Amino acid sequence: MRKFACLHAHHSNIEYVQTAFASENIEWIHYVDPGLMNRLASEPKLDEAVARNKVLEQIEWIALSGADAILITCTNYIALLEEERLRTPIPIIKIDEPFFHSICGSPEPQIVLFTNPATVEGTMSRLREFAAIYPFTGRVEARVIENAFELVMRGHKEKYAAKVAEYIEELAATEKGKRISVAQLSMLEAAERAERKLRTSIGNPLKALAAHFHNL
Numbered sequence: 509m510r511k512f513a514c515l516h517a518h519h520s521n522i523e524y525v526q527t528a529f530a531s532e533n534i535e536w537i538h539y540v541d542p543g544l545m546n547r548l549a550s551e552p553k554l555d556e557a558v559a560r561n562k563v564l565e566q567i568e569w570i571a572l573s574g575a576d577a578i579l580i581t582c583t584n585y586i587a588l589l590e591e592e593r594l595r596t597p598i599p600i601i602k603i604d605e606p607f608f609h610s611i612c613g614s615p616e617p618q619i620v621l622f623t624n625p626a627t628v629e630g631t632m633s634r635l636r637e638f639a640a641i642y643p644f645t646g647r648v649e650a651r652v653i654e655n656a657f658e659l660v661m662r663g664h665k666e667k668y669a670a671k672v673a674e675y676i677e678e679l680a681a682t683e684k685g686k687r688i689s690v691a692q693l694s695m696l697e698a699a700e701r702a703e704r705k706l707r708t709s710i711g712n713p714l715k716a717l718a719a720h721f722h723n724l
Contacts, residue, residue: 509533512577512579514581515567517541518661520665521694524714544559559588577601578598578600580600580602586602587631603717604634606713606716607713609638610689610711612646616686616687617685618649620649621652624694625657628650631691650691676706690711696714
């Protein structure tokens with residue numbers, strides 16, 4: 509059995525990862541630390557070097573768990589990670605890279621949805637860097653579903669899923685011909701609801717990650 513450590517910024521992501529890979533022969537060790545993301549949100553002038561050092565410290569501490577690899581599910585943590593400074597040989601799996609690969613593999617115009625405004629800049633910046641290497645010249649637009657993220661942060665998971673699913677359904681009706689994806693794991697349940705109702709595929713990071721894991 510393989511052992512994977514997983515770093516999250518919110519505990520709700522644990523369930524999504526466990527469910528997605530329930531059939532795999534993997535032992536998961538989950539670490540949840542919302543502290544850095546909370547500081548970044550409340551302290552806009554927080555020294556970026558301090559944040560980068562904190563992420564580096566977390567990853568190297570998690571590496572001591574004896575895991576075969578480390579999965580990072582928070583895109584802000586990924587954006588802050590300086591891999592060249594890591595002293596551990598353990599592979600780092602970034603949840604957004606398989607997702608970016610799936611986006612760049614689709615030629616049609618696309619909309620990537622977020623609920624947490626703080627994750628947009630880091631994620632889209634990394635997507636642009638990835639697209640330049642791929643290369644990919646298609647159109648991808650980021651949109652934030654307003655007043656949704658605070659629901660999940662307050663523990664109102666059902667209200668959050670309903671709000672996000674409704675937004676996706678309305679968007680699909682008004683933006684025909686565009687591929688829709690959700691960028692955050694917290695949006696997964698809502699995306700799956702919308703998929704069932706619309707009978708169309710809604711992209712999400714776990715779909716792409718599952719395919720990636722089969723090749724590890």
